[in-house]
Amino acid sequence: MDVADGVLVAGYRIVRRLGSGGMGTVYLAQHPRLPRWDALKVLDDRHDSDSEFHARFLREAELAARLQHPNLVAVHDRGEDHGRLWIAMQYIDGGDLAGLIRRGPQVLTVERAVRILGDAAAGLDEIHRAGLLHRDVKPANILLTTDADGSDRVLVTDFGVAHPIEDGVKQSGGVATTLAYAAPEQFGDGPVDHRADVYALGCTLYQMLTGSVPFPRTGAGSVMYAHLHEPPPRPSAANPQVPKDFDAVIATAMAKNPADRFASCGALAAAARAALTPTPRRRATRLSVAALVIILVAAAALVGVLSRTTPSQARPVRTPVSGSVDGSQWGAFAYIAQAFPDLLPGFPYGSGYEELSGCLPQDTKYNNVPLDTSLPIGTLFCLGNRDPVIDLEIVCNADRTPIQPGVALADFPEGDEAWSRPSGSGHLFWGHTTFTDTGSDLDGHTTGVLEIFFDRADRNFCRIQVVGTPTTGADLRAAWWPGAPL
Structure with a gap:
C-alpha cells in the first residue's frame, strides 16, 4: 500500500511517489533535520510477514552503503518505523x-x-x-x-x-x-x-x-x-x-x-x-598495396554516388520525442497510437510508459497482423515490465464510434467508478482473473485486471484492458492507475 503524501516516515515527510524500486516503493521525502530532499524507499506491505524478505531489504542498505562512486546512487540511512522498513538514498533530480x-x-x-x-x-x-x-x-x-x-x-x-x-x-x-x-x-x-x-x-x-x-x-x-x-x-x-x-x-x-x-x-x-570509431586497418589487413590503391580509387567514385542517395535519404527514419507519435510508422493503427501518445511508444519498436514495449497489432481474434492492415476494430497488444503491468491491450473502433462502458472483462469483478482528471473523464472497472487452458505461462495464475473507458471524443472510441502482477484488481488499481498518463 502506498504511503500518502504528507505522512511522516521516521521523521521524513513524504512529498510524492517516485515509482517502484525493487522490493519497495520510492518516494521523494524531506529530510527531518537537514535542508535536503532524499529518495526514501519503503518496504511493500505485502512482505510484512516475510522475515527472509526483511533481511534482504536491510542487507540492501548494508551492501550499498559500502559503495562510494560517482556513478552509483549513495545510501544515506536506513531503519524501521512502526513495522515499516525504509532506506534513505541520494535523490537524483532528473x-x-x-x-x-x-x-x-x-x-x-x-x-x-x-x-x-x-x-x-x-x-x-x-x-x-x-x-x-x-x-x-x-x-x-x-x-x-x-x-x-x-x-x-x-x-x-x-x-x-x-x-x-x-x-x-x-x-x-x-x-x-x-x-x-x-x-x-x-x-x-x-x-x-x-x-x-x-x-x-x-x-x-x-x-x-x-x-x-x-x-x-x-x-x-x-x-x-x-x-x-x-x-x-x-x-x-x-x-x-x-x-x-x-x-x-x-x-x-x-x-x-x-x-x-x-x-x-x-x-x-x-x-x-x-x-x-572502427579502425580501417582491420579491413585492409590482407590486401596488397596495389589492390588497396585500386579499391580506394573505386571507393572514392562510389562515395560520390552514395553521398547523393544515402539509405537515410531513400528511407528516412523519423522518430518522435516523448509524448508524440510518428503516424507513418504505425500504419493503419496510427489512430490508436495518436490517441495515447504519453502511454504508448512513439514508434512500434520503442518503449512507452513504464517500459511498455513490443506493441503488436491484432485483429478481433487475437491474431497478429501487419501494421498496414485496415480493420474495423483495431487492437494494439503491448508487453509491460511486470512492475506491475504484464500486458496492456487497447481496442478501438476505426470509424470512431464510441464504446460504451460495459461489464468488466475480469472473471471476478471487484468494483467500478467514474473517474475525472484534467485530461478527461470516463469509467474504470477493476477485478481479477485466473488463467486456465490458455497455453501461456499465465496458466494457473491469478492476476489483477483493469478496464478503462473514456468520455471525450478524442478517445471514447477506445477501451483499455490492463493485466498486472497483483492478484487483485484493487492492488493493480492502486499500483498503476494513479500515475497512468491517461
Whole structure:
C-alpha cells in the first residue's frame, strides 16, 4: 500500500511517489533535520510477514552503503518505523535511461548511448569489485541528471536484488530480475556471477541503439525461451543508423555461455567505443598495396554516388520525442497510437510508459497482423515490465464510434467508478482473473485486471484492458492507475 503524501516516515515527510524500486516503493521525502530532499524507499506491505524478505531489504542498505562512486546512487540511512522498513538514498533530480530511450535516436544518438554505457559500466564494475552483483540492470535503474557543463551524469541505482558474489547465488522458485534483461543462467539452479550483469548491460545497450528490448515477446515463457535459445539480435538490422560493428559487441555481451562474454562491464564499454570509431586497418589487413590503391580509387567514385542517395535519404527514419507519435510508422493503427501518445511508444519498436514495449497489432481474434492492415476494430497488444503491468491491450473502433462502458472483462469483478482528471473523464472497472487452458505461462495464475473507458471524443472510441502482477484488481488499481498518463 502506498504511503500518502504528507505522512511522516521516521521523521521524513513524504512529498510524492517516485515509482517502484525493487522490493519497495520510492518516494521523494524531506529530510527531518537537514535542508535536503532524499529518495526514501519503503518496504511493500505485502512482505510484512516475510522475515527472509526483511533481511534482504536491510542487507540492501548494508551492501550499498559500502559503495562510494560517482556513478552509483549513495545510501544515506536506513531503519524501521512502526513495522515499516525504509532506506534513505541520494535523490537524483532528473529522469532515467528508460525515459531517454523513449525520446528516440534523434535525442539518444549512438555516440551518446556509448558515453552513457561507459559511465554505467564504471559504476557496475565498482559493485563487482566490492564483491556484489546488481542482478537487475535495466534502463529504469540507470538515472540521468545534467552536470554543470551540460553533460550527462549517470548513476546506477536500486540494489534491491543485490547479492554477495560469495553467496554462490542460485535461483529458488523464481527469477529475481526483470525478464527482458535476464541472463540465461538466471533461469536455472546453477551459480550466477557478475557476467549476468554484463549480459543485462548488453541488453540495455541494444535497447539504447534500437529503442526495443532484445526479445519483445508476448509472454514470460517465450521471453525466457529466447534468452536461452535464440541468437542475440543484430542492432544494425533493427536500426540502419547503427554501425554494423555493434552486432559483434551485442553478440559477445549476450553470449549464452558466461565464459564467452566480456570479462567485465568496462570491457563491454571499451568494445562499444571501438565499434563507434572502427579502425580501417582491420579491413585492409590482407590486401596488397596495389589492390588497396585500386579499391580506394573505386571507393572514392562510389562515395560520390552514395553521398547523393544515402539509405537515410531513400528511407528516412523519423522518430518522435516523448509524448508524440510518428503516424507513418504505425500504419493503419496510427489512430490508436495518436490517441495515447504519453502511454504508448512513439514508434512500434520503442518503449512507452513504464517500459511498455513490443506493441503488436491484432485483429478481433487475437491474431497478429501487419501494421498496414485496415480493420474495423483495431487492437494494439503491448508487453509491460511486470512492475506491475504484464500486458496492456487497447481496442478501438476505426470509424470512431464510441464504446460504451460495459461489464468488466475480469472473471471476478471487484468494483467500478467514474473517474475525472484534467485530461478527461470516463469509467474504470477493476477485478481479477485466473488463467486456465490458455497455453501461456499465465496458466494457473491469478492476476489483477483493469478496464478503462473514456468520455471525450478524442478517445471514447477506445477501451483499455490492463493485466498486472497483483492478484487483485484493487492492488493493480492502486499500483498503476494513479500515475497512468491517461
